[in-house]
Structure formats: structure tokens, C-alpha cells
Amino acid sequence: MSHFKQFTRLIEDYPQFFNGDRKAAEIESFSQSLLADDDGFIRRFGSAVAEMMKPDYGVNVNGVTSPLMPAAAIRRNIPDFAPITITCVNDTYHIPHLSTDQRVKCAVYDADNFPFPINAYHTPSHFNRIFANKILHISIDGGNNDETAIQINNILAAAVDLAAFRRVFVEIGGGANLELILNDSSDSTPHNYFASQFVEIFLNEGASLNLYDITDTSDTTSRLNEMKIKMKRNCRLNIFSLSASAGKSVNIYDIDFESDNSEATINGFVVGDGNQRIGNATFVNHLSRHGKSNQNFKYVLDDASHGTFYGEIFVWEVARFTEAYQSNRNILASPDARISTEPQLLIYNDDVKCSHGATTGQLDAAALFYMRQRGIPEAVARTMLTQAFVGDVIDAIPLLPLRDRMRMLVEKRLYKRSSRPCDNCRMACDTINRDSKE
Amino acid sequence: MDKEILLDVKGLRASVAGKEILKGIDLTIRKGEVHAIMGPNGSGKSTLSAVLTGNPAFTVDAGSATFNGKNLLEMAPENRAHEGLFLSFQYPVEIPGVSMTNFMRAALNEKRKYLGQEPISASDFLKLMRQKRAVVDLDNKLASRSVNEGFSGGEKKRNEIFQMAMLEPSLAILDETDSGLDIDALRIVAEGVNKLKTDDNATIVITHYQRLLDYIRPDYVHILYKGRIVETGGPQLALVLEEKGYDEIKRKYDNNAAE
Ligand SMILES: Nc1ncnc2c1ncn2[C@@H]1O[C@H](COP(=O)(O)OP(=O)(O)OP(=O)(O)O)[C@@H](O)[C@H]1O
Ligand SMILES: [Mg+2]
Numbered sequence: 001m002s003h004f005k006q007f008t009r010l011i012e013d014y015p016q017f018f019n020g021d022r023k024a025a026e027i028e029s030f031s032q033s034l035l036a037d038d039d040g041f042i043r044r045f046g047s048a049v050a051e052m053m054k055p056d057y058g059v060n061v062n063g064v065t066s067p068l069m070p071a072a073a074i075r076r077n078i079p080d081f082a083p084i085t086i087t088c089v090n091d092t093y094h095i096p097h098l099s100t101d102q103r104v105k106c107a108v109y110d111a112d113n114f115p116f117p118i119n120a121y122h123t124p125s126h127f128n129r130i131f132a133n134k135i136l137h138i139s140i141d142g143g144n145n146d147e148t149a150i151q152i153n154n155i156l157a158a159a160v161d162l163a164a165f166r167r168v169f170v171e172i173g174g175g176a177n178l179e180l181i182l183n184d185s186s187d188s189t190p191h192n193y194f195a196s197q198f199v200e201i202f203l204n205e206g207a208s209l210n211l212y213d214i215t216d217t218s219d220t221t222s223r224l225n226e227m228k229i230k231m232k233r234n235c236r237l238n239i240f241s242l243s244a245s246a247g248k249s250v251n252i253y254d255i256d257f258e259s260d261n262s263e264a265t266i267n268g269f270v271v272g273d274g275n276q277r278i279g280n281a282t283f284v285n286h287l288s289r290h291g292k293s294n295q296n297f298k299y300v301l302d303d304a305s306h307g308t309f310y311g312e313i314f315v316w317e318v319a320r321f322t323e324a325y326q327s328n329r330n331i332l333a334s335p336d337a338r339i340s341t342e343p344q345l346l347i348y349n350d351d352v353k354c355s356h357g358a359t360t361g362q363l364d365a366a367a368l369f370y371m372r373q374r375g376i377p378e379a380v381a382r383t384m385l386t387q388a389f390v391g392d393v394i395d396a397i398p399l400l401p402l403r404d405r406m407r408m409l410v411e412k413r414l415y416k417r418s419s420r421p422c423d424n425c426r427m428a429c430d431t432i433n434r435d436s437k438e
Numbered sequence: 439m440d441k442e443i444l445l446d447v448k449g450l451r452a453s454v455a456g457k458e459i460l461k462g463i464d465l466t467i468r469k470g471e472v473h474a475i476m477g478p479n480g481s482g483k484s485t486l487s488a489v490l491t492g493n494p495a496f497t498v499d500a501g502s503a504t505f506n507g508k509n510l511l512e513m514a515p516e517n518r519a520h521e522g523l524f525l526s527f528q529y530p531v532e533i534p535g536v537s538m539t540n541f542m543r544a545a546l547n548e549k550r551k552y553l554g555q556e557p558i559s560a561s562d563f564l565k566l567m568r569q570k571r572a573v574v575d576l577d578n579k580l581a582s583r584s585v586n587e588g589f590s591g592g593e594k595k596r597n598e599i600f601q602m603a604m605l606e607p608s609l610a611i612l613d614e615t616d617s618g619l620d621i622d623a624l625r626i627v628a629e630g631v632n633k634l635k636t637d638d639n640a641t642i643v644i645t646h647y648q649r650l651l652d653y654i655r656p657d658y659v660h661i662l663y664k665g666r667i668v669e670t671g672g673p674q675l676a677l678v679l680e681e682k683g684y685d686e687i688k689r690k691y692d693n694n695a696a697e
Binding site for chain 1 (some may be wrong): 451491492493494495514515517518519520524525527530532533534535536540541544545546548549554584585601604
């Protein structure tokens with residue numbers, strides 16, 4: 001446990017911040033979760049987390065607000081898509097003014113006055129709870145299935161090394177549909193940033209959520225992100241997770257099927273290069289009947305990047321007629337890249353259909369040579385083959401402007417490595433050109 | 439007067455997985471010529487095409503190859519292609535998820551970039567695709583699918599010649615392009631190759647059968663055996679082989695062809 005000195009050092013550094021019974025209890029439960037490691041989080045991601053905690057981050061203990069920088073927010077707009085936009089600069093949420101009759105309500109609470117329980121599940125949410133001063137609360141009224149779209153732009157921008165703690169609570173009313181985009185970015189300074197985020201989402205009966213969790217930060221940014229999603233009857237959940245760029249990043253997706261007949265799909269895509277450490281852990285808990293879950297994670301790792309995937313499916317005894325699938329396919333594009341993949345199926349009844357599979361390989365050498373023989377340079381050929389590899393993940397994105405946006409982000413990310421700048425490219429992706437002209 | 443030399447190969451030796459396959463190849467090809475290379479299975483015909491096009495699976499151990507006056511063996515495969523070298527693969531590769539259109543556009547634009555030209559416009563590109571598809575009667579549906587994915591054996595070979603038509607190489611190596619083609623397709627593909635023939639380009643036709651050479655008339659026929667070109671002659675050499683098989687060649691060269 002010694003390498004977790006750094007993890008707990010932040011707590012020791014700011015004793016004035018931890019007066020009061022609530023804090024004492026939270027610190028205690030965090031230490032418990034570190035020591036017990038019931039979910040294996042520390043065992044699997046501990047070394048990445050220890051790396052994350054090495055820099056000497058400052059913590060905003062005095063609750064200083066970070067001002068909104070409109071330019072930074074506008075740059076992240078998606079063409080043909082006009083969501084309610086919330087911008088979080090470091091740990092300050094800037095919410096738009098919404099008329100009171102709207103079905104959507106956004107508010108920022110002090111953690112001390114939050115009217116709902118402040119839960120924690122895995123080690124990252126325990127850690128987050130200790131430091132998060134503010135909680136963003138979003139609720140969507142039920143009884144109407146109009147679409148609501150909300151985009152949260154998480155921006156890290158500071159003049160020092162900084163740790164930011166973000167906490168979001170979302171409640172989706174019965175039958176309501178929400179598109180929720182979380183877009184993480186960092187400024188281009190060489191500062192070390194650490195972002196801790198915990199998002200807790202409740203779907204009431206018949207609600208549906210398309211959740212886009214996009215990480216497009218910098219090599220000096222570390223992220224520890226946990227999402228807990230609870231679904232009642234007849235809910236539909238669709239998660240698209242893109243780890244396009246981050247020095248060190250771990251996402252946890254923990255989903256409870258609390259009542260019958262709900263469906264969840266998680267499509268995840270990771271691009272790693274340099275010395276990046278990128279991990280995803282899923283906990284899909286089937287606690288009710290007729291639930292369907294489908295996980296599809298793809299990693300493309302280059303240079304000396306390391307990826308980790310832990311995929312847990314837990315089917316309880318009551319959860320009869322469950323269908324749960326999981327697939328993890330990886331490409332190691334360089335001899336120094338590494339992936340560790342661990343599926344975990346815990347099934348406690350017989351009436352289930354479950355499967356999982358993991359494959360790891362290189363880009364097809366025969367295809368690569370065929371393309372080069374036709375004159376396509378190696379770097380471009382690699383990019384095209386990689387794009388082909390993740391095509392199905394992107395095609396699964398339901399909303400067209402977002403699908404285009406994701407394809408563009410992935411292409412931009414992949415072409416970053418090849419010698420071909422977008423300006424000279426006439427491939428069928430005008431979104432790239434549109435974006436670069438902005 | 440002799441035409442200009444396009445490709446000049448001298449003493450080329452190459453190996454794969456530590457095993458020597460090509461044991462000293464000499465071959466000179468001039469503009470406007472058609473060379474046929476024949477020889478028993480496993481003699482090294484495809485290896486020669488792979489080495490000339492720069493397949494990284496093969497190692498060059500000795501010798502030289504000059505193409506357009508440039509050292510071919512030092513060039514990256516993509517640059518050999520830009521210089522005008524094209525291989526119609528014996529086994530074309532399926533590339534799921536990469537559309538024929540994107541593939542051809544990337545190939546064409548990279549070549550144009552190499553030659554200092556602007557990328558082709560979308561409408562010119564589509565026009566060119568349509569025009570070149572007609573050369574080998576390639577189904578429009580195939581052009582909209584992923585590269586070679588689910589193509590029949592014959593469709594793959596047609597697709598190779600379609601790509602050749604798009605890229606207009608100065609030297610095309612056709613490695614058993616006739617295999618897998620039905621009688622009509624063989625004629626269509628061979629006529630396609632002939633349409634692309636000019637006084638300034640050249641073709642190497644690797645085949646086992648005379649019937650292809652009935653359509654694509656070779657100026658020279660070479661017999662490759664155990665990594666060496668053991669005989670070179672005119673078109674009549676293929677006819678002799680067709681009649682007598684390789685027995686005589688094998689008898690003659692097995693004795694003095696030291697391993
Ligand atoms: N990647 C490889 N690894 C090991 N051996 C190889 C490899 N590629 C080719 N060879 C060997 O090299 C020799 C020559 O093969 P090549 O494909 O060049 O023959 P070929 O003349 O084209 O035969 P065919 O008429 O059957 O197409 C064969 O013995 C073959 O097994
Ligand atoms: Mg062969």
C-alpha cells in the first residue's frame with residue numbers, strides 16, 4: 001500500500017479542509033475502500049493511479065471560482081446540434097439560465113447542503129467525495145418523451161499544477177429521453193492536471209439515455225472517472241466512451257439493472273500512444289429479469305502505451321432471462337505497447353445467455369503491404385486500417401451529428417500520427433475541414 | 439535501335455525466413471516489351487514479384503535492381519508504386535472496413551502528391567472510376583464494397599486490373615492474373631490489359647498456361663526454376679512447355695543446379 005502515500009497525501013496536505021464529522025466519515029470510508037479493495041480496483045489500476053498522483057497538485061480548498069472562457073467553450077460546439085451547454089472550468093460549474101417552466105432543471109449545490117445522499121461505490125468515488133465542494137444537479141421531468149440534449153464541457157485550465165474534483169447527479173424522469181455529452185479537455189499548457197469525476201445517474205421507468213463520455217485532454221492530464229447508473233423498468237442506456245487523449249486515465253462504468261426489461265450497451269474506444277496509461281472497468285450488475293447488456297471495447301495502442309480492460313458481468317440469482325455479452329478487441333501497433341484484459345463473468349442462475357471474448361493482434365501485415373503497393377504510405381495505411389477496425393463502434397452512435405463528430409475526433413486523432421495534414425486530404429470527411437476552418 | 443531500359447535486375451538473391459529462394463536473377467525489361475515468366479510451382483515467381491515491389495517479409499541478400507534509372511531496392515514500397523511499379527497479386531488481400539472508393543482515392547492522390555500534382559476533384563475521381571471500371575467490365579456494386587471483401591476469385595482478379603487501369607503503371611507485374619477466371623472473364627481481363635498497353639510501358643506476365651499468352655502476346659518467355667532463370671526464348675518457348683511440361687527442364691537443371 002506504500003505507493004498510495006501519494007493518493008492520501010492530498011488529504012494530509014490540507015488538514016484545515018477536513019474539519020467536521022462528515023469529512024471524518026468520508027475519509028474513513030475512503031481508507032476502508034483502499035484497504036479492502038473489494039472490487040479489485042487497486043489491484044488492477046493501482047499502479048496507474050500511483051503514477052497519476054505523483055505531481056504536486058494544488059487543490060482548490062478555498063472554493064475559488066474559475067471564470068468561464070467563452071472561446072474555449074465555443075470551440076467544442078458540434079455542428080447541427082444545439083444542446084443545453086454547461087461548462088465546468090476546473091471545478092467550477094457554469095450553468096445557463098433556464099426558464100423555470102422548462103422540463104430541465106440544473107443547479108449547483110454546496111456539498112454540505114446537497115438534499116440527496118452523497119453516495120460512493122468504488123475507490124475513485126470515495127476519493128472524489130472527500131474533495132468535491134460543489135455538486136451539479138440535473139433533473140429531467142418525466143411523462144413526455146421529447147429529447148433533451150445536455151453537453152457538459154469539462155475544461156482544465158490553470159496557471160499551476162491542479163487537481164479538480166467534479167461531481168454530477170442526474171435524474172431522468174419516467175419516459176424521458178436524454179442525450180448527455182461529457183467532453184473533457186485541457187488547455188495546451190504543460191501543467192499537470194488531475195481530474196476526479198463522479199457521475200451518478202438515475203433512470204426512472206421507461207427512461208432512455210445516450211451518454212457520450214469523451215476524453216480529449218493532454219499528455220499531462222490524469223483522469224479518474226467513475227459513473228454509476230441505476231435503471232428502473234424498461235430503460236434504454238447507450239454509452240459511447242472515447243479515450244482519444246490523456247496521459248493517464250481510468251473510467252469506471254457501473255450499471256445496475258434494478259428492475260426488469262432494461263437494456264444497456266457500452267461501446268468503448270481507446271487510442272493510446274507515447275507513454276499513456278488508459279484503463280476502463282465495467283461493472284454490469286443484472287439484479288432483475290429480462291435484462292440485456294452488450295459491451296464492446298476496442299483499443300488501439302501504439303508506442304509504449306499501456307491499456308487495461310476489466311469487464312465484469314454479475315448476474316444475480318433473481319436475474320433470470322438475462323442476456324449479457326462482452327467483447328474486447330485490441331490492436332497493438334508497436335512492440336512496446338501492452339494490453340491487459342480481464343473478463344469476469346459471475347453468473348448465479350441458469351436461465352441466462354452470456355458470452356465474452358477478447359482478442360489482441362497487430363494490424364494485418366498483408367493488408368498493409370497491399371495498400372503500400374498501391375502507393376498508400378505506411379502511416380496512412382495504418383490509419384485507414386485502424387479506422388476500419390473501429391468503424392462499427394462509431395456506426396453504433398445513434399445521433400447523426402454526434403456520430404460525425406466522433407468519427408472526426410477519431411480520424412483527427414489517428415491522422416495526427418501520419419504525415420498527412422487534413423488540409424491536403426480529400427477523403428469523405430468534410431466535418432474535419434469544417435472544424436479546422438472554425 | 440533498342441528502346442530505353444525500364445527495369446534492370448542483376449544477380450538478385452533473396453530469402454524468406456532464412457531460406458534462400460531467389461538465387462541470382464538477371465532480367466532486363468525495356469519500354470514496350472511484354473515478358474512472360476513461367477516455371478513449376480514453388481520456383482520463386484511470386485517471390486520475385488514480392489522482392490521487386492518491396493514486400494518487407496522478404497530479405498534481399500545480393501544483387502541490384504534499377505527502375506527508371508533509380509535504385510529500386512532502396513525505395514519504400516509506396517514510392518516504388520509512385521514510380522510506376524504495379525503488382526496484380528496472385529492472392530489479392532481482403533481489407534474489411536476500407537471501401538474501394540476511399541482506397542483508390544487515397545492511392546491516386548498519394549501518387550499525384552508524389553508527382554507534385556493537386557488532389558483529384560471528387561467529380562473527376564468518380565468519372566475516372568466509371569471509365570476505368572469499363573476497361574474490365576467491373577460491376578459497379580463491387581466498387582462500392584470494402585476492398586476485395588467477399589469478392590469471388592474471378593472478381594478479385596478483375597479488380598486488380600481495374601486498379602492497374604486507375605494507376606496507369608509503367609511496369610505491371612501480373613502474377614497469375616488468369617487463375618480463377620472463367621473463359622469469358624479471361625478474354626475480358628486480357629483485352630483490358632492490352633488496352634492499357636503502350637510503347638512506353640511494359641508488362642511481366644506470370645502464368646502457367648499458354649491460353650493467356652494467346653491474348654497477351656509476349657516478346658520474351660523466361661523459365662524460372664529453383665530461383666534462377668534457366669531459359670529465355672521467344673513466344674514459341676511457351677508452346678514447347680505446354681506440349682512437353684517441365685520434365686526436360688528439371689532433368690537438365692537438377693544436375694548442375696547446385697543448391
Ligand atoms: N513467407 C514464406 N515463408 C516461407 N517460405 C516461403 C514464403 N513465401 C514463399 N515461400 C517459399 O518460397 C518458395 C517459392 O515460392 P513462390 O510463391 O515464389 O513460388 P511460385 O513460383 O510463385 O509458385 P506458384 O506457381 O505455386 O505460385 C516456395 O518453396 C515457398 O514455399
Ligand atoms: Mg506464385
